[in-house]
Amino acid sequence: MRIHLPALDHPRMDPGQARYAVEVNGHLGVTALSAFPAMVAQCRGPRTVLVGLLDQSALYGVVAQLEALGLELLEIRRLTLDGVAEPDDGCLP
Amino acid sequence: MVAPATTGLIDREDLLAALDRAAASKVTVISAPAGSGKTSLLRAWADRRGSLAVVQVNRDEHDAQAFWVAVLGAVRRAAAPTGRAEPPVATPEFNARAMVDRVCSELADAGGVTLVIDDLHELNSPEALAQLSGLLTTLPPGVHAILATRRDLRLGLHRLRLAGELAEVRAADLRFTEPETRRLLDAAGIRLSEAGIADLQQRTEGWAAGLRLAVISLLGHPDPERFVAAFSGTDRTVAEYLLAEMLERQSYEVQRLLLRTSLLDRVNGELADLLTGRPGNERILLNLEEANAFVVSLDPDRTWFRYHHLVGDFLRLELRRTLPEEVPTLHRRAAGWFSEHGRVVDAIQHSQAAGDWSTAARLLADHSFGLTLDGQAQTIQALLEAFPPDAWTDSSELAVAHATIDVALGRLDKAAGYLTVAEAHIETTPPDRRRRLRVAVASLKLSLARRRGSVAGVLEQVEFLTSPVTGQPEEDIGRDSDLRAVALMNLGTIEAWSLATPDAERHLLEGAALARENGRPYIEVACLAQLGFASKIRSFATTRRRCQEALALAERYGWGAETILAPALLTLAGVATWMGDFDDGERWLQHTAQALGSDTGPGISLLLHIGTGMVRSGRGRLPEALEEFGAAERLRSQLVGSHALASQVTGWLLATQARLGLTGEARAALTTLDDERASSGEVRNARAAISLADGDPAAALAVVRDVIEGRAPVTGYITIVEAHLLGGRAHRQLGNQRAANQAAESALSLAEPDRVVLPFVMTGAAELLESLPRHETAHAALLRDILDAAHGASLPAEDHPSSAVDGLSPTELKVLRYLPTNLSRPEIAGELSVSVNTVNTHVRNIYAKLQARDRSAAVERARQLGLLGAGRAR
Numbered sequence: 001m002r003i004h005l006p007a008l009d010h011p012r013m014d015p016g017q018a019r020y021a022v023e024v025n026g027h028l029g030v031t032a033l034s035a036f037p038a039m040v041a042q043c044r045g046p047r048t049v050l051v052g053l054l055d056q057s058a059l060y061g062v063v064a065q066l067e068a069l070g071l072e073l074l075e076i077r078r079l080t081l082d083g084v085a086e087p088d089d090g091c092l093p
Numbered sequence: 094m095v096a097p098a099t100t101g102l103i104d105r106e107d108l109l110a111a112l113d114r115a116a117a118s119k120v121t122v123i124s125a126p127a128g129s130g131k132t133s134l135l136r137a138w139a140d141r142r143g144s145l146a147v148v149q150v151n152r153d154e155h156d157a158q159a160f161w162v163a164v165l166g167a168v169r170r171a172a173a174p175t176g177r178a179e180p181p182v183a184t185p186e187f188n189a190r191a192m193v194d195r196v197c198s199e200l201a202d203a204g205g206v207t208l209v210i211d212d213l214h215e216l217n218s219p220e221a222l223a224q225l226s227g228l229l230t231t232l233p234p235g236v237h238a239i240l241a242t243r244r245d246l247r248l249g250l251h252r253l254r255l256a257g258e259l260a261e262v263r264a265a266d267l268r269f270t271e272p273e274t275r276r277l278l279d280a281a282g283i284r285l286s287e288a289g290i291a292d293l294q295q296r297t298e299g300w301a302a303g304l305r306l307a308v309i310s311l312l313g314h315p316d317p318e319r320f321v322a323a324f325s326g327t328d329r330t331v332a333e334y335l336l337a338e339m340l341e342r343q344s345y346e347v348q349r350l351l352l353r354t355s356l357l358d359r360v361n362g363e364l365a366d367l368l369t370g371r372p373g374n375e376r377i378l379l380n381l382e383e384a385n386a387f388v389v390s391l392d393p394d395r396t397w398f399r400y401h402h403l404v405g406d407f408l409r410l411e412l413r414r415t416l417p418e419e420v421p422t423l424h425r426r427a428a429g430w431f432s433e434h435g436r437v438v439d440a441i442q443h444s445q446a447a448g449d450w451s452t453a454a455r456l457l458a459d460h461s462f463g464l465t466l467d468g469q470a471q472t473i474q475a476l477l478e479a480f481p482p483d484a485w486t487d488s489s490e491l492a493v494a495h496a497t498i499d500v501a502l503g504r505l506d507k508a509a510g511y512l513t514v515a516e517a518h519i520e521t522t523p524p525d526r527r528r529r530l531r532v533a534v535a536s537l538k539l540s541l542a543r544r545r546g547s548v549a550g551v552l553e554q555v556e557f558l559t560s561p562v563t564g565q566p567e568e569d570i571g572r573d574s575d576l577r578a579v580a581l582m583n584l585g586t587i588e589a590w591s592l593a594t595p596d597a598e599r600h601l602l603e604g605a606a607l608a609r610e611n612g613r614p615y616i617e618v619a620c621l622a623q624l625g626f627a628s629k630i631r632s633f634a635t636t637r638r639r640c641q642e643a644l645a646l647a648e649r650y651g652w653g654a655e656t657i658l659a660p661a662l663l664t665l666a667g668v669a670t671w672m673g674d675f676d677d678g679e680r681w682l683q684h685t686a687q688a689l690g691s692d693t694g695p696g697i698s699l700l701l702h703i704g705t706g707m708v709r710s711g712r713g714r715l716p717e718a719l720e721e722f723g724a725a726e727r728l729r730s731q732l733v734g735s736h737a738l739a740s741q742v743t744g745w746l747l748a749t750q751a752r753l754g755l756t757g758e759a760r761a762a763l764t765t766l767d768d769e770r771a772s773s774g775e776v777r778n779a780r781a782a783i784s785l786a787d788g789d790p791a792a793a794l795a796v797v798r799d800v801i802e803g804r805a806p807v808t809g810y811i812t813i814v815e816a817h818l819l820g821g822r823a824h825r826q827l828g829n830q831r832a833a834n835q836a837a838e839s840a841l842s843l844a845e846p847d848r849v850v851l852p853f854v855m856t857g858a859a860e861l862l863e864s865l866p867r868h869e870t871a872h873a874a875l876l877r878d879i880l881d882a883a884h885g886a887s888l889p890a891e892d893h894p895s896s897a898v899d900g901l902s903p904t905e906l907k908v909l910r911y912l913p914t915n916l917s918r919p920e921i922a923g924e925l926s927v928s929v930n931t932v933n934t935h936v937r938n939i940y941a942k943l944q945a946r947d948r949s950a951a952v953e954r955a956r957q958l959g960l961l962g963a964g965r966a967r
Contacts, residue, residue, distance in 0.1 A: 024330070025330065026328060026330030027327075027328040027329050027330065028333065029329060029330075029337065031333060031336075031410050031411050031414055032330065032332075034413065034414045067126065067127060068402065068403070068406045069127075069332055069406055069410075070126060070127045070128045070302060070330075070331075070332035071330055071332065
């Protein structure tokens with residue numbers, strides 16, 4: 001049985017929140033959207049992009065929720081604050 | 094038991110054949126997203142296979158022990174298809190390594206079993222996953238494992254992959270092809286055009302859950318073609334579209350049932366009636382299962398059901414979205430039902446989910462003792478962590494629960510801290526709760542006192558707890574009799590170790606009987622293991638029998654290296670060492686060291702040092718013996734209160750110093766002893782040993798005379814044996830050979846019933862015995878054994894190649910001793926309370942190790958090696 005409660009102490013909590021865009025295949029209805037209260041959904045053609053301000057554990061929570069609902073994950077991007085995807089500089093040493 | 098595949102599923106021959114091929118590898122991993130048809134495939138495949146051990150991992154399983162108990166239970170059921178398998182039981186002290194070894198050996202015994210683990214992604218215990226990796230890389234020959242998981246897990250199987258021993262089935266392999274889709278629809282009696290079938294297959298991409306949901310909606314649909322067209326024409330996600338369709342097409346009653354019970358991990362008719370407020374739900378659940386509508390029964394009687402995870406998750410979201418105000422009420426009702434039906438953990442979780450923190454805290458305080466006995470300390474820990482910080486303010490309830498697991502896990506100081514908090518707040522708790530909390534606190538203080546060896550602390554709490562139960566609600570009695578069984582165990586233990594009273598046996602027997610009555614095998618085993626130690630003062634045969642009983646009972650429940658067995662293991666080590674079987678003694682000591690976890694009370698470590706010191710003395714390695722006795726003496730001084738073997742430790746320590754020529758140190762230590770200890774028989778013997786080492790036999794004689802004539806308190810008759818021998822040595826030094834012979838013969842007569850050898854070796858009596866004329870003794874055989882031991886042999890073995898004997902495990906030795914009898918293998922199995930398979934494995938190993946082809950050859954070889962003591966009661 002899963003009951004999500006705020007954890008009491010995170011020894012190494014990452015304080016950094018960032019805006020993420022999570023793209024899945026298909027359009028989500030009200031029921032599926034209710035699983036992502038922290039995200040805003042936009043349709044892009046046959047796909048849905050969920051955008052929200054998340055820290056790392058919330059992001060993994062979103063991924064776990066997608067898995068549980070049998071949704072097909074296509075892409076995850078971190079956005080700059082104005083909603084644009086961060087430039088890809090390749091791999092810097 | 095795997096339920097048979099339900100109707101409406103098609104046999105996917107190609108896939109099953111692929112699984113058959115994969116089963117040639119050691120390990121098969123089926124890794125695919127939710128709803129890919131992993132479980133259905135496993136079920137269909139199970140129908141075609143022989144013996145399968147199927148484990149369904151519980152949702153969000155954090156408890157490594159619960160997982161392994163489930164694995165071992167499945168293996169046992171697979172090994173005994175007749176259904177007479179003893180289910181393993183969790184214990185408060187989980188020994189993972191021993192458990193994995195046991196699973197491995199029972200898998201080997203069962204022969205050719207396939208271990209199937211479904212929903213492995215739900216196992217959220219890194220320890221359990223690491224242990225499982227270990228098992229998978231060392232699977233016995235002929236054993237195969239199949240794991241089903243939603244996502245790839247870090248199992249460290251690269252070595253298997255490199256060796257070509259890993260087969261993988263992935264999402265793409267599980268997709269339904271167009272012909273399979275057609276057969277699925279045909280089987281359900283749904284008529285659809287070729288184009289419709291192709292659309293459906295493409296739209297779902299062959300995803301099993303999608304097709305099954307579509308089938309449910311298509312059944313009885315007035316226009317199947319229109320349904321498929323509408324479905325193909327939408328961009329909605331497959332899962333949500335079809336789930337919503339399915340739900341919408343159900344009757345109001347079914348919808349009500351599905352939504353309101355979606356909060357439960359498992360549901361039965363009664364619970365469903367309670368949550369929906371209507372009768373008749375069991376029939377609906379059965380119908381849904383028969384219609385293959387994502388409802389799975391969990392037991393052969395089909396009383397408990399669960400929803401397919403994907404469906405359950407969707408239904409829960411739908412419930413929270415459409416009926417948010419009902420959610421706490423539903424949790425509260427479920428909590429009430431679970432609480433009434435003794436499913437405490439479920440009750441606590443639902444109370445927490447309803448936000449009823451104080452109810453949850455009470456339940457946890459009331460049941461943490463029983464849950465700990467059931468080996469659920471980890472679960473309690475997780476439940477405690479789920480309380481919000483403000484639930485902790487001045488709560489005796491949570492402090493009691495915390496102290497309970499701290500005691501169980503050996504965090505004694507922490508436990509004491511929580512008990513202080515609990516006591517401080519008892520007065521402010523409601524009056525109806527006070528007595529209950531006081532009882533809980535008292536029983537925890539008792540366990541704490543026992544672990545610390547504090548006699549006074551134990552006696553104080555026992556008085557409070559063992560008073561008869563009167564005038565309290567019915568439900569208290571069962572719980573309090575658990576408390577009483579544990580109280581008796583703690584009391585008996587303290588009496589055996591600290592006070593050496595005969596009451597110890599009575600209390601431990603009573604505790605064991607009560608525990609058996611309450612169905613608490615863990616406490617029963619604990620009492621029996623202590624009983625072996627408590628009866629050490631009686632005959633070795635009784636002692637051995639009791640220790641073996643404790644071990645056999647533990648074996649039956651799938652334990653074997655638990656800390657509770659340590660007293661029995663140590664006692665067996667002691668008995669073997671007393672009888673001069675130093676190899677066996679050492680083996681039992683090693684076994685004990687394995688069984689002792691990291692945290693052990695000073696009491697048990699003290700015994701371990703004494704036992705090791707005895708073996709070292711027996712082997713004539715005196716400096717090492719001195720070190721062990723010294724360590725034991727230091728531990729003894731840390732114990733609160735006295736210890737049954739206190740004077741024994743001191744006596745042996747001083748006598749060993751004397752034999753090493755350190756008489757100055759020994760004499761200095763003598764002056765520091767209080768009168769009580771100094772006047773004990775054991776210390777008097779040490780004094781005699783010092784006098785002998787200093788060349789003063791007359792003084793030695795004077796000292797041991799009091800011991801021999803019964804004027805000094807002694808731990809047991811062995812002290813008198815020692816006194817005779819020291820006296821005999823003194824007589825020899827004084828040139829009185831006749832008196833020396835008489836003393837030696839007196840010692841032999843006392844030692845004969847138990848065939849005790851060690852005191853002769855420890856007192857350096859070899860010369861004394863060698864000068865005893867053979868026609869003057871009635872104990873020639875024992876005498877010969879003693880001299881062998883004194884010259885470095887381990888009895889009963891005589892100059893055998895150590896490899897074979899070292900190679901035989903204690904259990905194999907036990908089986909070996911039945912081989913000269915005319916008992917059949919099933920009868921031997923009955924004698925030892927193990928399965929015939931286990932006996933067969935042991936016999937195979939014995940033959941291999943003794944290089945014997947059959948039973949009589951094995952017996953002959955064992956006799957040559959001295960593994961079957963001649964006429965020795967073993």
